[in-house]
Amino acid sequence: MEKTTDIFRRRKLTYTAVFLIFLTIFAGTSLITEFSLADGAASFPAAAAWIAENLIPDQEAMERLPRILERLLETALLSVAVTVVAAVCAFFFSLLGSNIPHIHGLVKRLVRIVAAFFRNVPDVVWAMLLMFSFGQNILTGFFALFFTTFGLLTRAFIETVDEVSASCVEALEATGANFIELVFQGIIPSALSGITTWVLYMIETNIRSSTLIGMLTATGIGYLFDLYYKRLDFSSASLVILSIVVLVLVIETASNRIRKVVLS
Protein backbone atom coordinates (compact mmCIF):
# COMPACT_ATOMS: atom_id res chain seq x y z
CA MET A 1 0.00 0.00 0.00
CA GLU A 2 2.69 2.42 1.05
CA LYS A 3 4.61 1.61 -2.08
CA THR A 4 1.73 2.51 -4.44
CA THR A 5 1.13 5.93 -2.89
CA ASP A 6 4.85 6.51 -3.17
CA ILE A 7 4.71 5.85 -6.94
CA PHE A 8 1.83 8.30 -7.38
CA ARG A 9 3.58 10.98 -5.39
CA ARG A 10 6.75 10.52 -7.36
CA ARG A 11 4.86 10.88 -10.64
CA LYS A 12 3.28 14.15 -9.45
CA LEU A 13 6.66 15.45 -8.41
CA THR A 14 8.12 14.55 -11.82
CA TYR A 15 5.36 16.40 -13.67
CA THR A 16 5.79 19.48 -11.49
CA ALA A 17 9.54 19.41 -11.98
CA VAL A 18 9.22 19.10 -15.77
CA PHE A 19 6.74 22.00 -15.86
CA LEU A 20 9.05 24.19 -13.78
CA ILE A 21 12.03 23.33 -15.98
CA PHE A 22 10.13 24.36 -19.11
CA LEU A 23 9.06 27.59 -17.47
CA THR A 24 12.63 28.37 -16.48
CA ILE A 25 13.93 27.65 -19.98
CA PHE A 26 11.30 29.93 -21.50
CA ALA A 27 12.01 32.76 -19.03
CA GLY A 28 15.76 32.37 -19.43
CA THR A 29 15.78 32.36 -23.23
CA SER A 30 13.33 35.29 -23.31
CA LEU A 31 15.63 37.27 -21.10
CA ILE A 32 18.68 36.53 -23.24
CA THR A 33 16.97 37.35 -26.55
CA GLU A 34 15.04 40.29 -25.07
CA PHE A 35 11.81 38.75 -26.28
CA SER A 36 8.75 39.93 -24.46
CA LEU A 37 5.54 37.96 -24.68
CA ALA A 38 3.51 41.03 -23.78
CA ASP A 39 5.02 43.18 -26.55
CA GLY A 40 4.49 40.35 -29.03
CA ALA A 41 0.84 40.03 -28.07
CA ALA A 42 0.38 43.80 -28.17
CA SER A 43 1.51 43.98 -31.81
CA PHE A 44 -1.24 41.55 -32.94
CA PRO A 45 -3.98 44.14 -33.61
CA ALA A 46 -1.67 46.24 -35.80
CA ALA A 47 -0.56 43.15 -37.69
CA ALA A 48 -4.15 42.06 -38.21
CA ALA A 49 -5.07 45.50 -39.50
CA TRP A 50 -2.16 45.41 -41.98
CA ILE A 51 -3.18 41.97 -43.19
CA ALA A 52 -6.78 43.11 -43.66
CA GLU A 53 -5.64 46.13 -45.61
CA ASN A 54 -2.97 44.57 -47.82
CA LEU A 55 -3.35 40.81 -48.00
CA ILE A 56 -6.98 40.43 -49.06
CA PRO A 57 -6.94 39.90 -52.82
CA ASP A 58 -8.52 42.91 -54.52
CA GLN A 59 -10.09 43.41 -57.94
CA GLU A 60 -6.73 44.00 -59.59
CA ALA A 61 -5.36 40.76 -58.13
CA MET A 62 -8.36 38.77 -59.31
CA GLU A 63 -7.63 39.82 -62.86
CA ARG A 64 -4.29 38.08 -62.52
CA LEU A 65 -5.95 34.83 -61.45
CA PRO A 66 -5.82 33.10 -64.87
CA ARG A 67 -2.10 33.73 -65.10
CA ILE A 68 -1.57 32.52 -61.55
CA LEU A 69 -3.55 29.34 -62.16
CA GLU A 70 -1.58 28.62 -65.32
CA ARG A 71 1.71 28.84 -63.43
CA LEU A 72 0.24 26.88 -60.55
CA LEU A 73 -0.74 24.05 -62.87
CA GLU A 74 2.72 24.06 -64.38
CA THR A 75 4.28 23.79 -60.92
CA ALA A 76 1.91 21.07 -59.81
CA LEU A 77 2.50 18.98 -62.92
CA LEU A 78 6.24 19.36 -62.57
CA SER A 79 6.01 18.15 -58.97
CA VAL A 80 4.00 15.12 -60.00
CA ALA A 81 6.39 14.33 -62.84
CA VAL A 82 9.45 14.66 -60.59
CA THR A 83 7.94 12.51 -57.87
CA VAL A 84 6.92 9.72 -60.24
CA VAL A 85 10.27 9.59 -62.01
CA ALA A 86 12.13 9.73 -58.70
CA ALA A 87 9.89 7.02 -57.24
CA VAL A 88 10.60 4.57 -60.07
CA CYS A 89 14.35 5.17 -59.79
CA ALA A 90 14.22 5.04 -56.00
CA PHE A 91 12.32 1.73 -55.98
CA PHE A 92 14.87 -0.17 -58.00
CA PHE A 93 17.69 1.53 -56.13
CA SER A 94 16.10 0.66 -52.79
CA LEU A 95 16.05 -3.05 -53.72
CA LEU A 96 19.85 -2.91 -53.70
CA GLY A 97 19.76 -1.43 -50.21
CA SER A 98 17.21 -3.81 -48.69
CA ASN A 99 17.78 -7.05 -46.84
CA ILE A 100 16.50 -9.34 -49.59
CA PRO A 101 18.95 -12.09 -50.61
CA HIS A 102 21.49 -11.97 -53.46
CA ILE A 103 22.70 -8.49 -52.54
CA HIS A 104 26.20 -7.98 -51.23
CA GLY A 105 26.55 -6.25 -47.86
CA LEU A 106 28.88 -3.60 -49.30
CA VAL A 107 26.37 -2.65 -52.00
CA LYS A 108 23.72 -2.41 -49.31
CA ARG A 109 25.77 0.00 -47.25
CA LEU A 110 26.79 2.07 -50.28
CA VAL A 111 23.15 2.48 -51.36
CA ARG A 112 22.19 3.67 -47.90
CA ILE A 113 25.03 6.21 -47.83
CA VAL A 114 24.16 7.58 -51.29
CA ALA A 115 20.49 7.88 -50.30
CA ALA A 116 21.41 9.66 -47.07
CA PHE A 117 23.57 12.12 -49.00
CA PHE A 118 20.83 13.05 -51.47
CA ARG A 119 18.26 13.25 -48.73
CA ASN A 120 20.20 15.38 -46.28
CA VAL A 121 21.12 18.17 -48.68
CA PRO A 122 18.00 20.40 -48.64
CA ASP A 123 16.30 20.90 -51.99
CA VAL A 124 16.87 24.66 -51.83
CA VAL A 125 20.60 24.04 -51.51
CA TRP A 126 20.45 21.64 -54.46
CA ALA A 127 18.67 24.36 -56.44
CA MET A 128 21.34 26.95 -55.59
CA LEU A 129 24.14 24.54 -56.54
CA LEU A 130 22.49 23.37 -59.74
CA MET A 131 21.78 26.94 -60.78
CA PHE A 132 25.45 27.23 -61.72
CA SER A 133 25.23 24.31 -64.13
CA PHE A 134 21.77 24.79 -65.59
CA GLY A 135 21.05 28.48 -65.01
CA GLN A 136 17.66 29.85 -64.06
CA ASN A 137 15.82 27.09 -65.78
CA ILE A 138 12.97 24.72 -65.08
CA LEU A 139 15.48 21.88 -65.31
CA THR A 140 17.27 23.22 -62.24
CA GLY A 141 14.08 22.97 -60.22
CA PHE A 142 13.41 19.53 -61.64
CA PHE A 143 16.77 18.13 -60.58
CA ALA A 144 16.77 19.85 -57.20
CA LEU A 145 13.43 18.22 -56.37
CA PHE A 146 14.47 14.97 -57.99
CA PHE A 147 17.58 14.56 -55.82
CA THR A 148 15.87 15.08 -52.46
CA THR A 149 12.81 13.06 -53.46
CA PHE A 150 15.03 10.25 -54.71
CA GLY A 151 17.04 10.22 -51.48
CA LEU A 152 14.01 10.30 -49.24
CA LEU A 153 12.00 7.73 -51.17
CA THR A 154 14.95 5.35 -51.38
CA ARG A 155 15.20 5.37 -47.61
CA ALA A 156 11.44 4.96 -47.22
CA PHE A 157 11.22 2.17 -49.80
CA ILE A 158 14.05 0.22 -48.16
CA GLU A 159 11.96 0.17 -45.00
CA THR A 160 8.81 -0.78 -46.89
CA VAL A 161 10.49 -3.56 -48.87
CA ASP A 162 12.15 -5.01 -45.77
CA GLU A 163 8.88 -4.95 -43.89
CA VAL A 164 6.79 -6.75 -46.49
CA SER A 165 9.23 -9.05 -48.21
CA ALA A 166 10.65 -11.19 -45.41
CA SER A 167 8.02 -13.91 -45.67
CA CYS A 168 7.11 -14.05 -49.35
CA VAL A 169 10.70 -13.80 -50.58
CA GLU A 170 11.63 -17.02 -48.82
CA ALA A 171 8.61 -18.86 -50.20
CA LEU A 172 9.18 -17.72 -53.78
CA GLU A 173 12.87 -18.56 -53.54
CA ALA A 174 11.87 -22.04 -52.46
CA THR A 175 9.79 -22.49 -55.62
CA GLY A 176 12.90 -21.73 -57.67
CA ALA A 177 11.93 -18.21 -58.71
CA ASN A 178 14.85 -15.99 -59.76
CA PHE A 179 15.56 -12.48 -58.53
CA ILE A 180 13.48 -10.62 -61.13
CA GLU A 181 10.47 -12.91 -60.63
CA LEU A 182 10.87 -12.44 -56.90
CA VAL A 183 10.71 -8.67 -57.27
CA PHE A 184 7.79 -8.53 -59.70
CA GLN A 185 5.66 -11.36 -58.27
CA GLY A 186 6.45 -10.99 -54.58
CA ILE A 187 7.86 -7.66 -53.53
CA ILE A 188 5.99 -5.24 -55.81
CA PRO A 189 2.48 -6.58 -55.06
CA SER A 190 3.24 -6.65 -51.33
CA ALA A 191 4.84 -3.21 -51.18
CA LEU A 192 2.49 -1.43 -53.57
CA SER A 193 0.21 0.16 -50.98
CA GLY A 194 3.13 1.36 -48.89
CA ILE A 195 4.81 2.75 -51.98
CA THR A 196 1.63 4.55 -53.08
CA THR A 197 1.27 6.20 -49.70
CA TRP A 198 4.82 7.51 -49.83
CA VAL A 199 4.53 8.74 -53.42
CA LEU A 200 1.31 10.65 -52.66
CA TYR A 201 2.90 12.19 -49.61
CA MET A 202 5.92 13.23 -51.65
CA ILE A 203 3.72 14.84 -54.32
CA GLU A 204 2.13 17.02 -51.65
CA THR A 205 5.50 17.93 -50.16
CA ASN A 206 7.00 18.66 -53.55
CA ILE A 207 4.25 21.08 -54.54
CA ARG A 208 5.10 23.09 -51.45
CA SER A 209 8.86 22.86 -51.99
CA SER A 210 8.64 23.67 -55.67
CA THR A 211 7.13 27.05 -54.80
CA LEU A 212 10.20 27.90 -52.81
CA ILE A 213 12.57 26.56 -55.45
CA GLY A 214 10.66 28.48 -58.11
CA MET A 215 11.58 31.71 -56.35
CA LEU A 216 15.25 30.84 -56.77
CA THR A 217 15.08 29.54 -60.31
CA ALA A 218 12.55 32.11 -61.55
CA THR A 219 10.12 29.47 -62.73
CA GLY A 220 6.60 28.37 -61.94
CA ILE A 221 4.39 29.78 -59.23
CA GLY A 222 7.35 30.74 -57.05
CA TYR A 223 8.49 33.20 -59.70
CA LEU A 224 5.10 34.91 -59.74
CA PHE A 225 5.04 35.20 -55.98
CA ASP A 226 8.53 36.67 -55.95
CA LEU A 227 7.56 39.14 -58.68
CA TYR A 228 4.42 40.42 -56.93
CA TYR A 229 6.10 40.52 -53.56
CA LYS A 230 9.00 42.61 -54.80
CA ARG A 231 6.59 44.97 -56.56
CA LEU A 232 4.90 45.38 -53.17
CA ASP A 233 1.73 44.07 -54.84
CA PHE A 234 0.78 42.22 -51.66
CA SER A 235 -2.79 41.44 -52.58
CA SER A 236 -1.66 39.52 -55.69
CA ALA A 237 1.07 37.78 -53.71
CA SER A 238 -1.47 36.65 -51.13
CA LEU A 239 -3.73 35.37 -53.92
CA VAL A 240 -0.79 33.21 -55.04
CA ILE A 241 -0.45 31.82 -51.53
CA LEU A 242 -4.17 31.19 -51.22
CA SER A 243 -4.23 29.34 -54.53
CA ILE A 244 -1.32 27.16 -53.41
CA VAL A 245 -3.13 26.37 -50.16
CA VAL A 246 -6.27 25.42 -52.10
CA LEU A 247 -4.27 23.23 -54.48
CA VAL A 248 -2.51 21.43 -51.62
CA LEU A 249 -5.86 20.84 -49.92
CA VAL A 250 -7.31 19.45 -53.15
CA ILE A 251 -4.29 17.17 -53.64
CA GLU A 252 -4.53 16.01 -50.05
CA THR A 253 -8.20 15.11 -50.39
CA ALA A 254 -7.57 13.35 -53.67
CA SER A 255 -4.65 11.38 -52.28
CA ASN A 256 -6.69 10.35 -49.24
CA ARG A 257 -9.30 8.94 -51.63
CA ILE A 258 -6.68 7.14 -53.69
CA ARG A 259 -5.08 5.74 -50.56
CA LYS A 260 -8.40 4.36 -49.40
CA VAL A 261 -8.98 2.61 -52.72
CA VAL A 262 -5.45 1.19 -52.83
CA LEU A 263 -5.39 0.07 -49.22
CA SER A 264 -8.77 -1.67 -49.21
Add this chain to the structure above:
Amino acid sequence: MALLEFQNVSKVYNNVTKALQDVTFSIEEGEFVSIIGPSGAGKSTLMRCANRLVDASQGAIFFDGQDVTKMGKKDLRKVRTKTGMIFQHYNLVERLSVVENVLHGLLGKKSTLSGMIGQYTEAEKAEAFRIIQEMGLTEQAYKRCDELSGGQKQRVGIARAIMQKPRLILCDEPIASLDPKSSKVIMDHLKQINREKKITCLVNLHQVDVAIRYSERIIGVAGGRIVYDGPSGQLTEAIIHEIYQSGAHDLIMDKLG
Protein backbone atom coordinates in the same frame (compact mmCIF):
# COMPACT_ATOMS: atom_id res chain seq x y z
CA MET B 1 18.53 -44.86 -54.09
CA ALA B 2 17.49 -42.38 -51.43
CA LEU B 3 15.64 -39.26 -52.56
CA LEU B 4 17.23 -37.03 -49.94
CA GLU B 5 20.44 -37.81 -48.14
CA PHE B 6 22.34 -35.78 -45.53
CA GLN B 7 25.98 -36.81 -44.96
CA ASN B 8 27.72 -35.36 -41.90
CA VAL B 9 26.04 -31.98 -42.36
CA SER B 10 26.98 -29.17 -39.98
CA LYS B 11 25.84 -25.58 -39.90
CA VAL B 12 27.44 -22.79 -37.91
CA TYR B 13 25.87 -19.32 -37.83
CA ASN B 14 28.23 -16.33 -37.52
CA ASN B 15 31.12 -18.65 -36.62
CA VAL B 16 29.61 -19.23 -33.16
CA THR B 17 26.12 -20.69 -33.03
CA LYS B 18 26.20 -24.38 -33.88
CA ALA B 19 22.77 -25.04 -35.38
CA LEU B 20 23.53 -28.49 -36.83
CA GLN B 21 26.30 -30.89 -35.87
CA ASP B 22 27.23 -33.90 -37.94
CA VAL B 23 23.73 -34.72 -39.14
CA THR B 24 23.38 -37.87 -41.23
CA PHE B 25 20.17 -39.46 -42.46
CA SER B 26 18.46 -40.45 -45.67
CA ILE B 27 14.88 -40.48 -46.84
CA GLU B 28 13.46 -42.88 -49.42
CA GLU B 29 10.99 -41.83 -52.07
CA GLY B 30 7.41 -41.92 -50.77
CA GLU B 31 8.21 -41.74 -47.07
CA PHE B 32 6.38 -39.52 -44.58
CA VAL B 33 8.92 -38.43 -41.99
CA SER B 34 8.41 -36.10 -39.04
CA ILE B 35 11.16 -34.19 -37.32
CA ILE B 36 10.52 -33.35 -33.67
CA GLY B 37 12.59 -31.47 -31.14
CA PRO B 38 12.58 -28.39 -28.90
CA SER B 39 12.56 -24.85 -30.30
CA GLY B 40 16.03 -23.85 -31.44
CA ALA B 41 17.15 -27.47 -31.86
CA GLY B 42 17.93 -26.90 -35.53
CA LYS B 43 14.79 -28.33 -37.16
CA SER B 44 14.18 -25.34 -39.41
CA THR B 45 17.85 -25.04 -40.33
CA LEU B 46 17.97 -28.73 -41.22
CA MET B 47 14.98 -28.33 -43.51
CA ARG B 48 16.32 -25.19 -45.17
CA CYS B 49 19.64 -26.86 -45.91
CA ALA B 50 17.81 -29.35 -48.15
CA ASN B 51 16.82 -26.69 -50.70
CA ARG B 52 19.65 -24.36 -49.75
CA LEU B 53 17.63 -21.49 -48.38
CA VAL B 54 20.41 -21.95 -45.84
CA ASP B 55 23.90 -22.98 -46.94
CA ALA B 56 25.34 -25.85 -44.93
CA SER B 57 28.80 -25.17 -43.49
CA GLN B 58 30.06 -28.74 -43.86
CA GLY B 59 29.01 -32.07 -45.26
CA ALA B 60 27.10 -33.10 -48.35
CA ILE B 61 23.40 -33.16 -49.16
CA PHE B 62 22.17 -35.30 -52.01
CA PHE B 63 18.83 -34.77 -53.70
CA ASP B 64 18.07 -37.53 -56.20
CA GLY B 65 21.77 -38.43 -56.29
CA GLN B 66 23.10 -34.92 -56.93
CA ASP B 67 25.05 -32.96 -54.33
CA VAL B 68 22.98 -29.84 -53.61
CA THR B 69 25.78 -28.09 -51.72
CA LYS B 70 28.04 -27.94 -54.78
CA MET B 71 25.41 -26.89 -57.30
CA GLY B 72 25.44 -23.81 -59.51
CA LYS B 73 22.46 -21.50 -59.71
CA LYS B 74 20.83 -23.27 -62.64
CA ASP B 75 20.89 -26.76 -61.13
CA LEU B 76 19.81 -25.41 -57.75
CA ARG B 77 16.80 -23.81 -59.41
CA LYS B 78 15.92 -27.21 -60.88
CA VAL B 79 16.14 -28.87 -57.46
CA ARG B 80 13.95 -26.17 -55.96
CA THR B 81 11.27 -26.68 -58.59
CA LYS B 82 11.13 -30.33 -57.54
CA THR B 83 10.93 -29.40 -53.85
CA GLY B 84 7.81 -27.75 -52.49
CA MET B 85 7.87 -25.90 -49.21
CA ILE B 86 5.19 -25.08 -46.65
CA PHE B 87 5.72 -22.59 -43.83
CA GLN B 88 4.38 -21.94 -40.35
CA HIS B 89 3.32 -18.42 -41.31
CA TYR B 90 2.11 -19.55 -44.75
CA ASN B 91 4.42 -17.03 -46.50
CA LEU B 92 1.93 -16.14 -49.21
CA VAL B 93 1.90 -12.89 -51.14
CA GLU B 94 -1.01 -11.67 -49.05
CA ARG B 95 -2.17 -8.95 -51.41
CA LEU B 96 -2.53 -11.28 -54.38
CA SER B 97 -5.45 -13.62 -55.01
CA VAL B 98 -5.48 -17.31 -54.13
CA VAL B 99 -5.10 -18.46 -57.73
CA GLU B 100 -2.15 -16.12 -58.32
CA ASN B 101 -0.43 -17.50 -55.25
CA VAL B 102 -1.01 -21.06 -56.40
CA LEU B 103 0.42 -20.25 -59.82
CA HIS B 104 3.58 -18.97 -58.11
CA GLY B 105 4.44 -22.63 -57.81
CA LEU B 106 5.37 -22.50 -61.49
CA LEU B 107 7.80 -19.58 -61.27
CA GLY B 108 10.84 -21.83 -61.13
CA LYS B 109 10.00 -23.31 -64.53
CA LYS B 110 8.98 -20.05 -66.21
CA SER B 111 11.15 -17.87 -68.38
CA THR B 112 12.15 -14.68 -66.60
CA LEU B 113 9.91 -12.50 -68.74
CA SER B 114 6.70 -14.50 -68.43
CA GLY B 115 7.40 -15.11 -64.74
CA MET B 116 7.93 -11.41 -64.24
CA ILE B 117 4.63 -10.34 -65.79
CA GLY B 118 2.81 -13.41 -64.47
CA GLN B 119 1.82 -14.91 -67.81
CA TYR B 120 0.47 -18.45 -67.58
CA THR B 121 -1.02 -20.75 -70.21
CA GLU B 122 -4.68 -21.77 -70.10
CA ALA B 123 -3.66 -25.33 -69.25
CA GLU B 124 -1.61 -24.09 -66.30
CA LYS B 125 -4.51 -22.00 -65.05
CA ALA B 126 -6.90 -24.96 -65.39
CA GLU B 127 -4.46 -27.08 -63.40
CA ALA B 128 -4.28 -24.41 -60.70
CA PHE B 129 -8.08 -24.33 -60.40
CA ARG B 130 -8.17 -28.12 -60.22
CA ILE B 131 -5.73 -28.10 -57.30
CA ILE B 132 -7.68 -25.28 -55.63
CA GLN B 133 -10.79 -27.43 -55.88
CA GLU B 134 -8.92 -30.38 -54.41
CA MET B 135 -8.04 -28.19 -51.44
CA GLY B 136 -11.69 -27.14 -51.08
CA LEU B 137 -10.98 -23.49 -51.87
CA THR B 138 -13.05 -23.03 -55.06
CA GLU B 139 -15.17 -20.30 -53.46
CA GLN B 140 -12.07 -18.42 -52.36
CA ALA B 141 -10.16 -18.74 -55.66
CA TYR B 142 -10.41 -15.05 -56.56
CA LYS B 143 -10.25 -13.70 -53.01
CA ARG B 144 -7.18 -11.93 -51.78
CA CYS B 145 -5.16 -14.05 -49.37
CA ASP B 146 -5.31 -11.51 -46.54
CA GLU B 147 -9.06 -12.17 -46.39
CA LEU B 148 -8.60 -15.87 -45.61
CA SER B 149 -8.44 -17.69 -42.27
CA GLY B 150 -5.22 -19.36 -41.12
CA GLY B 151 -6.35 -22.82 -42.15
CA GLN B 152 -7.37 -21.59 -45.60
CA LYS B 153 -4.06 -19.79 -46.03
CA GLN B 154 -2.18 -22.96 -45.24
CA ARG B 155 -4.24 -24.85 -47.83
CA VAL B 156 -3.18 -22.21 -50.37
CA GLY B 157 0.39 -22.91 -49.26
CA ILE B 158 -0.11 -26.63 -49.92
CA ALA B 159 -1.74 -25.90 -53.29
CA ARG B 160 1.24 -23.76 -54.27
CA ALA B 161 3.56 -26.62 -53.36
CA ILE B 162 1.51 -29.20 -55.31
CA MET B 163 1.44 -26.87 -58.32
CA GLN B 164 5.20 -27.42 -58.55
CA LYS B 165 4.58 -31.16 -59.09
CA PRO B 166 7.32 -31.76 -56.54
CA ARG B 167 8.94 -35.04 -55.54
CA LEU B 168 9.55 -33.78 -52.02
CA ILE B 169 7.58 -31.39 -49.83
CA LEU B 170 9.30 -29.72 -46.90
CA CYS B 171 6.84 -28.59 -44.22
CA ASP B 172 8.23 -26.22 -41.62
CA GLU B 173 5.84 -26.41 -38.68
CA PRO B 174 2.76 -26.35 -40.90
CA ILE B 175 0.25 -26.44 -38.03
CA ALA B 176 2.04 -24.44 -35.33
CA SER B 177 -0.24 -21.39 -35.83
CA LEU B 178 -3.50 -23.27 -36.37
CA ASP B 179 -6.35 -24.43 -34.15
CA PRO B 180 -6.79 -28.20 -33.63
CA LYS B 181 -9.53 -28.54 -36.26
CA SER B 182 -7.62 -26.74 -39.01
CA SER B 183 -4.51 -28.63 -37.95
CA LYS B 184 -6.24 -31.93 -38.64
CA VAL B 185 -7.45 -30.74 -42.05
CA ILE B 186 -3.91 -29.70 -42.99
CA MET B 187 -2.29 -32.91 -41.74
CA ASP B 188 -4.93 -35.01 -43.53
CA HIS B 189 -4.20 -33.15 -46.76
CA LEU B 190 -0.47 -33.76 -46.38
CA LYS B 191 -1.04 -37.44 -45.67
CA GLN B 192 -3.32 -37.72 -48.69
CA ILE B 193 -0.79 -36.05 -50.98
CA ASN B 194 1.84 -38.43 -49.67
CA ARG B 195 -0.33 -41.48 -50.31
CA GLU B 196 -2.03 -40.62 -53.58
CA LYS B 197 0.56 -38.53 -55.36
CA LYS B 198 3.52 -40.44 -53.90
CA ILE B 199 5.16 -37.17 -52.86
CA THR B 200 7.73 -37.59 -50.11
CA CYS B 201 6.96 -35.45 -47.05
CA LEU B 202 9.42 -34.15 -44.47
CA VAL B 203 7.53 -32.38 -41.68
CA ASN B 204 8.79 -30.34 -38.73
CA LEU B 205 6.38 -30.69 -35.84
CA HIS B 206 5.99 -29.45 -32.30
CA GLN B 207 3.20 -31.86 -31.46
CA VAL B 208 4.64 -35.28 -30.66
CA ASP B 209 1.24 -36.98 -30.71
CA VAL B 210 0.56 -35.64 -34.23
CA ALA B 211 3.98 -36.85 -35.37
CA ILE B 212 3.30 -40.34 -34.03
CA ARG B 213 -0.19 -40.47 -35.55
CA TYR B 214 0.72 -39.32 -39.05
CA SER B 215 4.24 -40.50 -39.79
CA GLU B 216 5.82 -43.91 -40.13
CA ARG B 217 9.18 -42.60 -39.14
CA ILE B 218 10.34 -39.94 -36.72
CA ILE B 219 13.63 -38.10 -36.45
CA GLY B 220 14.31 -36.51 -33.08
CA VAL B 221 16.66 -33.52 -33.00
CA ALA B 222 18.20 -31.96 -29.90
CA GLY B 223 21.02 -29.43 -29.75
CA GLY B 224 21.68 -29.71 -33.47
CA ARG B 225 22.18 -33.49 -33.39
CA ILE B 226 19.96 -36.38 -34.34
CA VAL B 227 19.17 -38.29 -31.14
CA TYR B 228 16.51 -40.61 -32.54
CA ASP B 229 15.79 -41.94 -36.00
CA GLY B 230 13.34 -44.78 -36.25
CA PRO B 231 9.75 -45.95 -36.64
CA SER B 232 7.19 -43.85 -34.79
CA GLY B 233 5.89 -46.98 -33.03
CA GLN B 234 9.16 -47.46 -31.19
CA LEU B 235 9.28 -43.93 -29.81
CA THR B 236 9.12 -44.41 -26.06
CA GLU B 237 8.48 -41.84 -23.39
CA ALA B 238 12.09 -42.08 -22.29
CA ILE B 239 13.27 -41.18 -25.79
CA ILE B 240 10.84 -38.28 -25.97
CA HIS B 241 12.22 -36.93 -22.71
CA GLU B 242 15.71 -37.30 -24.08
CA ILE B 243 14.77 -35.33 -27.20
CA TYR B 244 13.17 -32.52 -25.21
CA GLN B 245 15.74 -32.77 -22.42
CA SER B 246 12.88 -32.86 -19.94
CA GLY B 247 12.14 -34.80 -16.80
CA ALA B 248 9.10 -36.99 -16.20
CA HIS B 249 5.86 -34.92 -16.05
CA ASP B 250 7.56 -31.87 -17.61
CA LEU B 251 5.65 -32.28 -20.85
CA ILE B 252 1.95 -31.63 -21.45
CA MET B 253 1.51 -34.90 -23.36
CA ASP B 254 3.07 -37.20 -20.80
CA LYS B 255 0.39 -39.82 -21.37
CA LEU B 256 0.84 -41.14 -24.86
CA GLY B 257 -2.35 -42.20 -26.63
